[in-house]
Amino acid sequence: MVASHKLLVKIKETLTNLSVFHLQILFDFYSKTTRLLSFSLTPIFIGISLLLTTYVNRAIALSSEVIHVAETTNVINGTAPYLSFDGGKTKILGVDDIFWMSYQVGNQTFRYTLDNNTSSQQNPILLPESIKTFADINSIIPKNYPIPEWAEDNGQQIEFNSRYDRQYFFDDDGDEILSGAGMVSLKIFDEADDYGSDDLAEWGERSYKRSDLIDPCRYSYRMVLLSSISSVLSKFGVPSRRSFGATVTEDEWNDDPWAFEDRLVLHIKPAVSNPYACWAYPLTQPTPHSEHIGNEWVASDLYRESGAKKGYQLQNINSPSANFPTTAGDSFPFNLTVAGSFPHELSYSKQPKDSIINLTIRKAEEFRYYGNYPNEATITLLGPKAGQPNTSFSPTTFIIYADQAQTKPIYSFTINKWFILLEDGKRTFKESREYCESIGYRLPTVPELTNVKNVELNWHQGYPTGKEGFSKVQLGGGIIPEWGSDVFRLDRHIYRKFWSNNRHKNDNYYLVDAYGLIFSEPITEQIGYALCISP
Structure with missing residues (x-):
């Protein structure tokens, strides 16, 4: 055995x-x-x-x-290779699988492609109010796909090459991928800076993330889906090539990838059922990122902060004295941005009705640093000025409505003080005071002009100057901090000082310049302008 x-x-x-x-x-x-x-x-x-x-x-x-x-290994009769950015769940088989964006309302899906997208700046897609963020709008790029560290425009971008990024290439027959390269990006901008132009470039001053809120105050946005992809080639398959538009080899693509780009630009606008005021910005304020005192003013990094509101925020529509402006003069302008309404739809009322203080409302023009929004109105205050026989003033309250029928109030303010500037030359302190008294006004105090302190000149009220070297923005902090350094300037090259009614020492009185800075000069010097305030 x-x-x-x-x-x-x-x-x-x-x-x-x-x-x-x-x-x-x-x-x-x-x-x-x-x-x-x-x-x-x-x-x-x-x-x-x-x-x-x-x-x-x-x-x-x-x-x-x-x-x-x-x-x-000689011949595989099956399907061509393809791309996928979510591990193969969503197959990218051609151009139509790249260039699309969609959103859902209930059980209904709204999908936009190169073939059916008719949106434009003048005719944006009106999004329902249920769409709150850009993440509610789907695209071929996953919502949570990370933004590259080097990106300055918050854009999501997927770059891939068959030599290094195998996770994006698929072949259901198991065939080997020989070549393929490309990139797909999604960028979002508001259209304030180039509204009305034909430039649909994939850049802008204010960019947004997918997670950002869609703010109706920005009126409209553009979502730019950009793609440039070479053909994807497998080793043995029949078919062995997948093209995304033109048939381009990887080498041709590497030589000039931008020559093969295509894009889908979706212009969108959020719907607003109840219009409201977004912010008020004095056009005499040259620096929207100015330092400020108080919570009424919201400023930001002008060029990069997404969706930043710039200007005075409405504090309480039922308390007009708490809102900007509180003081003014003839032809003082500010822009009011309104969500859900256009300038030609706005109207106003005032109390008392017989006040000689009035205002005009018109479509805003493009303003430096601020952009150009179709939902932005320029409001200009009108009233007594030098040379007019009637300079009487009484505090006046205005209510701005989003409709001509005056049923939708959106903003309110009260002008408590009125300024008149005599612009025909410099005067002594005495000459300036006499002129103001002749029209029933008076010289303003330093706090009515500025909120800056000057310890060297023994003026201790107020605050230090900002980093920019002049007064900080403040509602009720004086005519210059409230309205800005351009409020009494004929142009940007005329440097002015205004006499105040506050004595410094001996025969010296304080003056305040256009930047809100404080000086002291003898009353006999013809160095200041006559700026008068209502009693």
Whole structure:
């Protein structure tokens, strides 16, 4: 029995080293021999038979598998390779699978492509109020795809190359990807800076993330889906090429990727059922990022902060004295941005009705630093000025409405003080005071002009100057901090000082310049302008 076992082990070792051809010959010979022999099969012969059968079958199966692999590495009849940015869940098979954006309202999906997108700056897609953020708008780029660290415009961008980024390339037949490269990006901008132009470039001063709120105060936005992709080529497949537009090799694409770009630009505008005032910005304030005192003014990094509101915010529509402006003069302008209404739809009322203080409302023109919004109105205050016979003033309250029927109040303010500037030259302190008294006004105090302190000149009220070197923005902080340094300037090159009614020492009185800075000069010097304030 032991000898038989050793014999079978030896036979097994021998069979392992035989080729399929020799195994088949041995198996045929053994089968014929056992049929010719008249003796019954002993256990040893049964063992040999089983070993031969097992090894021959295994060898034949292995041979068949090798032959099959050799055939499929030559030609794979199946499907072309493709791209995917979500691990293969969403297949990118062509241009139509790249250039689309969509959003959902209930069970209804609104999908926009190169074929059906008719949106423009003048005719944006009106988004329902249920769409709150840009992440509510879908695209081929996943919502949570990270923004590259080097991106300055908050744009999502996917760059890929078959040599390094295998995770974006797929082939359902298991074929090897030989070449393919490209990029797809999604960038979002508001359209304030180029509204009305034909420039749909993939850049802008104010950019947004997918997670940002869609602010109706910005009126409209553009979402730019940009793509440039070479053909994707597999090694053996039939078909072996997938093109996304023009048939472009990876080498051609690498030479000039921008030559093959295409884009889908979606212009969108959020719907507003109840109009409201966004912010008020004095056009005499040259620096919208100015430092400020109090919570009424909201400023930001002008060029990069997404969706930043710039200007005075409405504090309380039922308390007009808490809102900008509180003081004014003839032809003082400010822009009022309104969500859900246009300038030609606005109207106003005033109290008392017989006040000679009035205002005009017109469509805003483009203003430096501020952009140009179709929903932005320029409001200009009108009233007494130098040379007019009637300079009487009484505090006047205005209410701005979003409609001509005056049923939708959106903003209110009260003018408590009125300024008149005599612009025909510099005067002494006495000459300035006499002029103001002649029209029933008076010289203003330093706090009515500025909120800056000057310890060296023994003026301790107010605040230090800002980093820019002049007064900080402040509602109710004086005419210059409230309205800005351009409020009494004929142009940007005329430097003015205004006499105040506050005495410094001896025959010196304080003056305040256009930047809100404080000076002291003898009353006999013809150095200041006559700026008068209502009593």
